[in-house]
Amino acid sequence: MHEELKKAIYEAVKAQQKDCGCDFSIPGVELEHPKDMRYGDISTNVAMKIGKLQRKDPMAIAENLVKQLDPGLVRMTQRRIEKVEAVKPGFINFYFSSDYYQKKVQEIISAGKKFADSNIGEGKKTQVEFLSANPTGPAHLGNARGGFYGDVLANTFQKFGFKVEREYYVNDGGGQVIKLAKSILAEAEIIPGDERVYSGVYIKKWVDENRAFIEENKDDQQKIGYKAAWDVMNDYIKPSIEKMHIKFDEFFSEKTLLESGAVEKTIDELKKKKLTYKKDQALWLKTTEFGDDQDRVLVKSDGMYAYIAPDIAYHYNKFGERKFDHVVDVFGTDHHGYVKRLLTATAALGYPGQLDIRLLQLVRLIQKGKELRMSKRAGTAVTFDELLDLIGTKDASDVARFFFLSRDLDTHMDFDLDLAKDTSEKNPVYYVKYASARINGILRNATIDYSKPNLGLIKKPAEIDLIKKLIELPEIVEQVASDKKYPVHKFAYYITEVAEKFHKFYHDYRVVSDDAELTKARLALVAATKNVLEITGEDILGINIPERM
């Protein structure tokens, strides 16, 4: 429909160009949904763009275009467009007939859970790597924010038609593990206390439970750290991930990667491409050739790998070995200095433009107006599990998920704990859930078969409004998946709007009335709303959309 329309407009522009004998390159036709209903269902600003190119009055151009457009449109779109008009500065607005929307109700129901599915992604092999909290302590709020984000992004990609894998990178092989081991040995009073990096009850507990093991292996920090790291993974992080309702396809071990010789192989590959050089006894990678501000060290002068080396190897593994076409990494803001070198290194490996990195800004937890600091190193870290306890409701995980997902990843968000729990009844999550409960209540009690509704009876403003909202979903999936910023928070706003439109419709009209035909039609609309609410809520946002409260 939109494509047809674009084409028609384009043709009209071309015809007009011919008439006046003007020479200008025709701008791309862009369609948009006007914010205000009074401006129609679709509008375009081509006339203003042309006006700019030709230095002519855009309004006159728009009026001419409308004249050109009219007869062709009626034929082509099967009278779905009722009215076309040129307006003030030079917009051209199109008004759809209600017939167009009425038919959509049946389409939504028939499509079922596939309503928002698209094949634009063409099965591109895509990886989303996210959360990846260091296994040196429980998952904190930043991890949760990135976790929810990555999960929803992966869901979106799936709907868009990518073949998606979700991955967690476990730093079980590098210096973090040594730091963890040192913290443990310090706690066990085997080495001095000032070597401690991490502290917390989980370390004390682990030391208590593993005294003999620690004693036996006190000279092998790698071994202690590795075991402790995986115990932290299994006892703290994975249970939190489960509470977040996130499923990973792969927990990718850094240690396994290192032991496979991947780092050597990657460095050889880079040497072969003549992208390395020796200086001051260290091996450097020419990342500046790909836009970095300085070259980066791969192998330090003492012969050890620099931190970045295993990560380049990891990305070589993603693209070179596992053949992902597209990878999105979701990192905390503390990795920001690191984005450029990873992007440039990936380009150096021969995969420019295939890696996207999204950074999440910090989360501040606000309680009674003041901030609770979160830092793993100070013993005062606020963990995800603690957040759930602090919220305290049975839907706490959904509330947390929705709160985090309601903010653009770029905002430094304040998580207002008092609001999250005290006003939970007015929380958007509950607003949405309640809409679902209402919908299911209505459908549960319906005694009439509404499988063949006369949808022509759906014509009240609140009804058409609701349908308009429902059919936006596929567009939003496309927007989120195509925009490099991957603005997943749009879904949180969208689902609230769907709930709002439904509540308004419900408030204005009775679904079940004496008029059997009207009842059928409205039940169908309710069923369509249920479908969209469930796809957006459960399949994309990952929150529970209940049938009853």
Added chain:
RNA sequence: GUCCCUGUAGUUCAGUGGAUAGAACGUCGGCUUGCGGAGCCGAAGGCCAGAGGUUCGAAUCCUCUCAGGGACGCCA
């Protein structure tokens, strides 16, 4: 010093270069005797941090200034 992010209602935040800048919470005032009253409607509340610029048109793009958050390594 360099880099990243942010600055929009009292608060937390939306806002694809377009038409009267929106929502939630908070405040104030109404409606709804109900197919689920966890709903609906209205009001008050804005120099979109500031100054320049680009444009027919800027909260949005560019430059500078100010303010806040975060990060800089042959640490990991």
